Amino acid sequence: MTLSYVHPSPDSPWGTYLTQIDRVIPHLGPLARWAETLKRPKRVLIVDVPIEMDDGRIAHHEGYRVQHSLTRGPGKGGVRYHPEVTLEEVMALAAWMSVKNAAVNLPFGGAKGGIRVDPQQLSRKELERLTRRYTSEIGIVIGPQQDILAPDVNTNPQVMAWMMDTYSMNTGATATGVVTGKPIHLGGSMGRIKATGRGVFVTGREAARRIGLDLQGARLAVQGFGNVGSAAAELFGQAGSLVIAVQDHSGSIFNGAGLDLSRLVPHVQASGGVAGFSSAEVIDAEAFWDVDCNVMIPAALENQITAARAQRLQARLVLEGANGPTGSAADDILAERGVLVVPDVICNAGGVTVSYFEWVQDFSSFFWTEEEINVKLDQILVGALGKIWDQADRHHISLRTAAFAVACERILTARQERGLYP
Secondary structure, three states: OOOOOOOOOOOOHHHHHHHHHHHHHHHOHHHHHHHHHHHOOOEEEEEEEEEEOOOOOEEEEEEEEEEEEOOOOOEEEEEEEEOOOOHHHHHHHHHHHHHHHHHOOOOOOEEEEEEEOOHHHOOHHHHHHHHHHHHHHOOOOOEOOOEEEEEOOOOOHHHHHHHHHHHHHHHOOOOHHHEOOOOHHHOOOOOOOOHHHHHHHHHHHHHHHHHOOOOOOOEEEEEOOOHHHHHHHHHHHHOOOEEEEEEEOOEEEEOOOOOOHHHHHHHHHHHOOOOOOOOOEEEOOOHHHHOOOOEEEEOOOOOOEOHHHHHHOOOOEEEOOOOOOEOHHHHHHHHHOOOEEEOHHHHOOHHHHHHHHHHHHHHHOOOOOHHHHHHHHHHHHHHHHHHHHHHHHHHOOOHHHHHHHHHHHHHHHHHHHHOOOO
16 A cells, blocks of 8 residues: 555645644754655554454454654554544644644654544444454554553543553563553553643633633633543633533534533433533534634544634634644634634643653552642643743744644754664
8 A cells, every 4th residue: 555645635634734844844944854754654554453243243444553753752642443534644643643742842752543443333342352453463563662552532441451451461561551541540640531621721721811811701612522622611611611512423502601511511421422401502513613702622523623614713712622623724714813723732732741641650650649640731731832832922923833843843853863774
């Protein structure tokens, strides 16, 4: 199979990433001579994942593990199970992980994995067999010092436990550090489940302060209401904001006086989606993007804010809880309209930051309290966003380009200093 590095669709995740790299190259100075390495994943593994179904059939699924860069440390990135997973998507997600880890200055490279499957159609035992087979197939490229897995779309602590156990059994020793996002009693970290959503809140709080937006009474719209969207919504709610609209795979709901999160969160946990929530008005999927709000939090999948939606968006502030939710053309439109976008590579970096804490704790077998985790997370994200903001102000560029400039300078400096072998 030949990978298309050069001519992807500009609206695809990989095409969006390449456009972002092209925009940062003028800000890299002498390091620009190494920029082509950012456009080429270091390693791409495509695996067949056959499993025996409960009825005796043999089902085959295509799986991926992409290591975009290992220059600054072992690969780090989640694994998603989704029926629309593609290699190009996983390549982009791995590349964004490289940038994200460098933007926050974590000692990791970037990687990502996925299986093209609808996990909702699998029994628990089928899901376990799928997970263990996939882990065995990619075992040649993962490890606590090689490439560390984590939860992503449709994967969770239980899936991570199966992955850790499978890798450990195949290597002959318990290796808790091969995955993060594990159950607490298997070496997981306090605060990990809500860390990504907390990071969205922390960076959003800082951005709102800098642009003079009072969070008390601010109106929020949230797309995606899983771990990220719900955790961010709850924290903004505690700060006095009103979550007036939520959209997920099941539908879109609206309440101009603010949705009752104390009832909505349990409803979603019990029913699997926002549909059917009684204290809200059902609205059309496209109408969600027209809601009169101060803050928009896209926390679902890629390419949700299109150029057309960017023209209509009412928010002053966009907080990218998802990876790659804003297309390049939409990015330009939002900038022209004066809408501030806090990019994914810093906005949703709370998850990988606490994953780093978990990885460190596993090596030392010494664990911090949730309060200690949250304090450390706050300090790292506020400091990283401050450096990116200063870069943006100094060079009159967007926060996204500034984040890429900071991150790519770190990646390419490491690449230059390591040199090429042989």
